[in-house]
Amino acid sequence: MKKIDAPVWFAPYADIRTDIYVMLASLLGRPPSKDLLNILQTLQWDEAVPEAMDTALRALRQASHDYSFAAMEDEFNRLFVGPGCGEMVPCASWYRERLIQSSPLASLRSDLIGLGIVRRAESYESEDHAGVLCEIMALISRNPNGEPYATQARFFQRHIAPWMMTFFEDLQSAKGVRFYQVVGVFGSRFLESETEYLKYGATVEAF
Secondary structure, X not given: OOOOOOOOOXXXXXXXXXXXXXXXXHHHHOOOOHHHHHHHHOOOOOOOOOHHHHHHHHHXXXXXXXXXXXXXXXXXXXXXXXXXXXXXXXXXXXXXXXXXXXXXXXXXXXHHHHHOOXXXXXXXXXXXXXXXXXXXXXXXXXXXXXXXXXXXXXXXHHHOOOOXXXXXXXXXXXXXXXXXXXXXXXXXXXXXXXXXXXXXXHHHXXX
């Protein structure tokens, strides 16, 4: 049986993907903190990651220097909090069915039961919120006890791939924001890399 050689970017990307999910969960789930700003300003990674991912990481790090903490916090509040529900609804149910807490959420909850993942009592966002989904992916991808590639890929394809790219594209075109436009580009490039990574990982795992 022919061996499938890993792309040169596979190992360096594997080293940072869980941390990126954690970072996106923080950026999308709550107003930026000064601790998060410090993390963004001092980001380091192996430049052998996919070129588009490297470029997006550089842009995110630069944006964290270009925009103040107050500006980042204001953008988050206008996008996701604001009066009422904010300018965007970062949830799978909304993007896939234009409803709140609909069938995508029910399907997700069923899969979470199968994975043994229980919602935290203090959590106020629904499980299909973009930030929460990033937290879940961070949890199931974390080494050395992460889920197999096939399980990660299945979860990604069922609950993230059908809508989150569109969400990040909408974030890029949101009016009156600058820092979160960069986050939108970063999220898009990450999802592209993650799709290729999980596809390759699941293929190798099957041999």
